[in-house]
Amino acid sequence: MDPRTSAQDVMRCDLCETAVVQMHCDTCLVNLCKACVGEHMISDESKKHEIVKFKLRKTTPQYPGCTFHRERCEMYCKQCDSPVCISCIASDQHKGHAFLKMLQLLDERKNKIMKDLIELNETIYPTYQDIASDVQSRMSQLEKEYGDLSTAITKHGEDWHREIDKLVKKLKAKVDEIKSTQLQTLQKHLDEINKNISDIKDEIDSNNVIVNENDISKLFNINRYRDLPEKYVPSLPKFTPGRIGELCKLFGVLSASSLSSVKHGYTMKTTQKSPEAGSSPPVKRLLDEPETVTTIDTDYSRNVHLYNVACLSDEEIWTNGNDNTMKLYSINQGSLLKSITTTSGNKPQDIAVTKSGDLVYIDYDDRTVNIVKNEKIEVVIRLQNWKPCGVCSTSSGDFLVIMIRNDDKQTKVVRYSGSTEKQKQSIQLDDKGNSLYSSDSYIRYIKENKNLDTCVSDNGATAVVVVNQAGKLRFRYTGHTPAPKNEPFYPRGISTDSQSHILTADLFNDCVHIIDQDGQFLRYIDCGLSRPYGLCIYTNDNLFVAQWVNKQVKKFKYLK
Template sequence: MDPHTSAQDVSRCDLCETAVVQMHCDTCLVNLCMACVGDHMMPDQFKKHEIVPFQLRKSTPLYPRCTTHSKERCEMYCYQCDISVCNTCIASDHHLGHKFITILQILDEKKNKIIKAHTELKETIYPTYQDIASDVQNRMSQLEKEYGDLSTAITKHGEDLHREIDKLVKKLKAEVDEMKNTQLQTLQKHLDEINKKIFDIEDEIDAVNATKDSNDLSKLFSVKLSLDKYKKLPPKIVSCTPKFMPGKVQEKELHDMIGAVTPSSLTSGDYCYSMKFSLPEPESVTTIYTGYRYLYNVACLNDEEIWTSGDDNTMKLFSINQGSLLKSITAKSGKIPCDIAVTKSGDLVYTDYHKKSVNIVKNKKTEKMIKLQNWIPLGVCNTSSLDLLVIMYSDDDNKQTKVVRYSGSTEKQTIQFDDKGKPLYSSSGYYRYVAENRNLDICVSDSHAREVVVVNQAGILRFVYTGEQNKSFCPRGITTDSQSHILTADIYNDCIHIIDQDGQFIRYIECALKNPYGLCIDTNDNLFVAQYRNIQVKKIKYLQ
């Protein structure tokens, strides 16, 4: 029986090819009998062979070969250079004074990261994209039905009219078909893009499956995962089916008798998908002492620096990692800023309650962007379209509150009343803050009304959040994250409320907070909380 071709034969020694395998060299990946172990090790006595019982093969880590010294294997890891190194490398001047650890010390850490990434890909990201694809497919089926009903209504109405109007009926149906095809083509393209992402995720999962149980460090270090590009989910396209509006048969033009079809729409602005994962337990990462008597606001300049404002006329820039004061800017009026924000270009914006103005600090110079008449600015925020949203109230006897969108100093939009003409916001109280969500909703925390009011981009009311029933809700600062969560500070209950984009409560963040006031979030979804009385900014990690 041929030992190399028979599937029923026992494993044979790779050297003599006759004796039964008893040992294994994990260094060379060679099967050996007891008699051949010495012969295997003799040709290169200086090479370190890892000989283990055959049943324990692959238990020894496969050290990577040194890229500088090809005959050496890397058993150490250099922290400063972030590479694996051999003993010859360690002895060289290139790594003089560097910190080393054995490469086995980071083996478990590296495996755990890969396993965690694999779990997130398989259990969170992949199912989410599958749900998105299913949602788009269901909407396409619904469109087919709705457009079919629309065509039937048009046909039925056309049958009631004279033959001379048949041509116009056909024209209307052609318009409907064109609208349907346009929307279906757009949704199909959207679905194709989502399916491509799903295939890419499957490839990532397969790549991790191929290496996650391996002890081959070269393979482990070669795994390059990029989860961030999948975490930013595609927009959810919301279609609006046109309606058929039949006309009455009167002495009018035939077009009026047939009626008209309302324009169709296919938008992605008002709603977006959310990643379906549970929030981990919030963790306080860093605390920064600010030196105010009372601390009000915080705004991220970038992932390393934050602006703050408190109960005096200075706005302070701090290093997040060092906790050190980097610079201070004094408000031009000498009064306390009401709120602060940072533009996309990194300029500081603040509202001046006493001067009724919105100011910007550019190149160390303070300029007046917006000067108000009969209105007092309160909260301010930057938007994804580079506009500014300012919430303000009138200084006359007929107290009113509104949110105004500005492009530079030009007023573009005013949001004040609901569709029944009733005020969206309370008419009194000083504490009101504004933020824009990822789906372009405009979110306002109204402390006097004890509620968060959310309208869509057009200013149409979506929902009002009034807190949980077992707590007296008193909101202050408000911000949003990459998952379209809305976070608002509850100053007297010492916590942060997290709600989703539809106003459903998710959880509280507590983390030993004391009177949380201002909020902001950096590009990595780290939350910064300005605490009113203990004048500290606390950095909190609450997302994966």
Template sequence: MKTPQKSAEAGSSPPVKQLLDEPETVTTIDTGYRIDLYNVACLSDEEIWTSGHGSTMKLYSINQRSLLKSITTKSWLYPSDIAVTKSGDLVYTDYGDRTVNIVKNKKIEEVIRLQNWKPRSVCSTSSGDLLVTMESDDYKQTKVVRYSGSTEKQTIQFDDQGKPLFSSSSYHITENRNLDICVSDCVGRAVVVVNQAGNLRFRYTRHTPATKNLPFSPRGITTDSQSHILTADYNNACVHIIDQDGQFLRYIECGLRDPRGLCIDTNDNLFVAQQTNSLVKKIKYLQ
């Protein structure tokens, strides 16, 4: 693992919370996807958006565990990723259609249309920008692009030696409280973290031994109020928690099965989308 370079915290520090000795499942929501569940995004502490292998994105009540709303993608293709903007709008990437779209009042607005690239994952930053991971049509290159609306502001693709930061098919992206950009690189079997300027801070390649001691397979990624980075390890059926400098803290297991998408609400509850049984687990891991 590369020696981490420190990154300044953004804004005031939140109250310090400790990791629970035993994380616990609070509730489980059956999303009803018949094939695969891929993504989950918190709209609020009471509602979550989900998406899977199908063109329908579903909004669920967490407490009632009931479906509140469904939105079908404009192209009728399944969304590669979903996120919620600062203003509470749903944003999704359409890999097959080469677009990034925002849903406002049930109306879908195309924000970004790409050429020679296809969008993979998306997150909404603290400043209101969108960060989008995308791969080239020949599947040989991956980059992160920052957008303000539909305007491209920044491209992150190479390190200071001109080598690619990411392998192909980087699945998910998030922004930490310290404004670091965190990408789960499934093919590269690493979590790649760069600072706001796009300079590499560290690569996390797993703590050994992993729970099942299978190859690290990072998928969903999210961060909490403590600037912890959490990533779903599909192969090992767990979630890794590392600190903002890449040091391993603990695993979350909680009987997880094929964990894929992750998100965290304002109370630091973790939501895990389980791919093959289409369940979302709400997990408490901080006190």
């Protein structure tokens, strides 16, 4: 029995084929014993070999076996649309063909699965939920309208004598029969829709597993869910009362009824996005020098510092400091319009404005996220073992909340739809199981970018941490040198604009950093700022900066 292929034997070194595997090269995906590590390192000096202990190796892709040779297929033939091994490539069968590395194909297919998962989660699944709701609504409406029909027949029957009672009962029975038939048809239709909804949920769960297993042989097709079900539109029979006379003819008859289906009666639900995300925004370039448009003096008391600013419009802004009051100011007039006091009496940790114009604030000590509607405060989210640090309202109308655990040892971002935590929408760890965010400070701010990245200003990590829609780390921005005052980078408020630029306040360098969506530094805004803390950008890309010490809000134009 060959010890290398025996299921009872331990794994052997790929070089000497005799010694037990102890190490692994993540670059070449080769298993090694300690004695062969040096030989492997010098075998190809053009590569940067990453040698790790075997148990710490990265997940190895599941290469398919070749159907013609006893080798694994590490390449993919584009012309033949099939995996191939090294021997296949050398054969005449694939002469002149173009090949892809299986790892590249794996990434492409994983990207496709991720896009399909997004479509299932955000488009197809909500569409089927809406369809089910529509059918249920139609069934309820049928109940009401058929009830009205029965009432009309009954009222007309009461005007007649006892001898027509049988006819009344007969017609009502006919109504009930028609109603029953149509409701049974709609119920069957609803059952089919609910089954599709269940299947879609199973597909989502199944393909999340596929992504984690890196198994490219398991693909699925969601096209059958894109072909939406037929839409049934029932029509009611019409009751036409007749004159008293020949009972059967004159009392009244029911017109014909129908329950027809419309092939394209439903349309796919589109993900709700902000106006900027609905189409490609016009390209805007940075001004050579940012322009100060106006300065607003707030009326916070002497011992209060100004922290945050949130735009209600381009003319009205909400602010808060380290007291328990949030204030609405007019930009043009520079006057106070409204004041709101927190329910608990605690200071708001962060504030934001929803798409509908409602004010949202974080109560860190009370562990709540609150919304202000018509000057009445409602608790939207109440946490148990976590404390909220920052909040933003997303393009889809959800909330992103960054929070720290009560023992100050873990930090995560959670997406909420209203007060409901969205399943599998928690962001906490990177691919290696390490925490994406620090737990050293409660000063954190969060914003969703136009490309749907989640951007966190992590003061404890002295970095801006950006992850994609799937929660995968894209980059960390740790500042730029030289800084205007050569002070360490401790980011505070964060915001994004129509160009997917990310802006963050640098408190001790008296400036705002502008980076692109990939983390590349573009420039500073440092014209006359003093201890910038909170940031907000409205839809027309004007920047509002709340200054910590002098309690002023400055409005800048920085794009042309």
